[in-house]
Amino acid sequence: MRTSWADSVANSQAENPTTGASDNNSSFHPARSTYVPPHLRNRPPSSDPPAPSQSAPPPANDRVGNSGPAAGPAWGAGSSRHDAGRPGYVSSGGRNVGGWNNRSGGWDRGRDREVNPFADEDITEPAFSDQENTVINFDAYEDIPVETSGDNVPPPVNTFAEIDLGEALNLNIRRCKYVKPTPVQRHAIPISLGGRDLMACAQTGSGKTAAFCFPIISGIMQGQYAQRPRGARTVYPLALILSPTRELSCQIHEETRKFSYQTGVKVVVAYGGAPINQQLRELERGVDILVATPGRLVDLLERARVSLQMIRYLALDEADRMLDMGFEPQIRKIVEQMDMPPPGLRQTMLFSATFPKEIQRLASDFLSNYIFLAVGRVGSSTDLIVQRVEFVHESDKRSHLMDLLHAQRENGVHGKQSLTLVFVETKKGADALEHWLCMNGFPATTIHGDRTQQEREQALRSFKSGNTPILVATDVAARGLDIPHVAHVVNFDLPNDIDDYVHRIGRTGRAGKSGLATAFFNENNLSMAKPLADLMQEANQEVPAWLTRYASRVSYGGGGRNRRSGGGRFGGRDFRRESSFTRGADFYGGGNSSGGYGVPGGYGGAPGGYGPSNGMTSAWD
DNA sequence: AAAAAAG
Secondary structure (H helix, E strand, O other), X not given: OOOOXXXXXXXXXXXXXXXXXXXXXXXXXXXXXXXXXXXXOOOOOOOOOOOOOXXXXXXXXXXXXXXXXXOOOOOOOOOOOOOOOOOOXXXXXXXOOOOOOOOOOOOHHHHOOOOOOOOOHHHOOOOOOOHHHHOOOHHHHOOOOEEEEOOOOOOOOOOOOOOOOOHHHHHHHHHOOXXXXXXXXXXXXXXXXXXXXXXXXXXXXXXXXXXXXXXXXXXXXXXXXXXXXXXXXXXXXXXXXXXXXXXXXXXXXXXHXXXXXXXXXXXXXXXXXXXXXXXXXXXXXXXXXXXXXHXXXXXXXXXXXXXXXXXXXXXXXXXXHHOOOOOHHHHHHHHHOOOOOOEOOEEEEEEEOOOOHHHHHHHHHHOOOOEEEEEXXXXXXXXXXXXXXXXXXXXXXXXXXXXXXXXXXXXXXXOEOOEEEEXXXXXXXXXXXXXXXXXXXXXXXXXXXXXOHHHHHHHHHHHXXXXXXXXXXXXXXOOOOOOOOEEEEEEOOOOOOHHHHHHXXXXXXXXXXXXXXXXXXXXXXXXXXXXXXXXXXXXOOOOOHHHHXXXXXXXXXOOOOOOXXXXXXXXXXXXXXXXXXXXXXXHHOOOOOOOOOOOOOOOOOOOOOOOOOOOOOEOOO
């Protein structure tokens, strides 16, 4: 019933044959007609054993790694490698014997208890049987503009096969049915494998988690890390992944577990609102990658149950959020004031769909000689999301929402209602709207920070399963959550920041599928008129004339913080490109005129600087 | 001003 891996390729090619025609700015067009899936690549004409069937995961006690029929086909000798400068790598002539899975630490005994994270795949979405839709529509990503800046940017890859991620990880990639890397993965993975720090700005739903997870897992598998101290009850993770909400941390954990299945790399999640004792027990069983929200991590650090002194990889998901006003002190405490190795001694990766310049400036404190990567337009899935704005007075919002929901119910696809995510401004407002919807016969639930963690997770489960096809949410659900089958995002209350809008609408149109986003605009949202109109225009959306009129009245005080003015097509642009020419002392925190971004060589004509003629590559060139 | 994140 699931399509096979090869069929997925065929399907994704057949589904959307015309996508490539529109964008004249793209300079890279992978030769789709000659595409060969990774498991068929680099294969000598005969003699190699067949690739394993990805529809039949091996039993849970399957031997790990180097032996068995899976070894070989994906890594032909002579395929290009990006292992330069990675300490500890052992080249093994294309057969990956010996370089992998020889970590010390001896918790192999725990491995046979490792729960198969792929086992419950088919029962998690009982309401949706069209499994082929879970395959990413790659053609939707073919023509995406890419911009990189920094010293010696490693070239992108076109397939997973040409990256030496290791047998066990590649097997998991196949189990996940990832056919080929998404644009952000194509660029970010070689950068990370090259040992470089990275600030990456990529559209919502484009596979950022895998982009930072694969190099971490691969690096840990290869690393000959010194025996970690075994302090009384302290654990010493090698990698830390931080995210701004508990649900997102959960999701990253789930995903990372799949990627690390039978690799010997242990992933543990820690977040607030859940009993700490169970998390402590998990930690005591060993942890290589710790996924956490900031508050609970600080708690664990203060109890000395976790030490960061062995951290080799730090990833901040939704990094701009993590560094905004509310979170910044906590993040600085974790990254700068505990025992984490400084930039240069760890590898740091920051990911988000949006990256305002002022946040980039803060973030550069955490980075060393980093590469900036921007993939896609205006931080959004743009073309895949149809955006509508309607003028709705505050008092009319509920009845207007009901009209939308009625229409959607009647248009219901295949008899089942598609999922609708409704964003509101306040927690009280969320409860009130949920109650009203339920009273009016619409099965709704709500997620916000005043609910218990149990309630939050239950709400999300109920929504995902289609049991409660309407979810009323505050911004707690705005970022990162990957909820399949969200057909419609309603901004019942518009946010005050255009970046929040970008993240919210990004809950639909995921994995290359289309989606609809409707915003209710009224006199309370005047400050959003211009940023919203600009964003929609850049995304080739139809902008109502009335909104353009509001937008042209420039007197609204900039409350919407139109960071994109003059910003052009990219959701993110490397702030170093501008600051290196303005040289304002305020950008450098005073006096620190060359090393402020960890960029050796400064900004002048020196080799490795940021002159327009060197140290920069771009997909446009 | 609101949201999130520790209990």
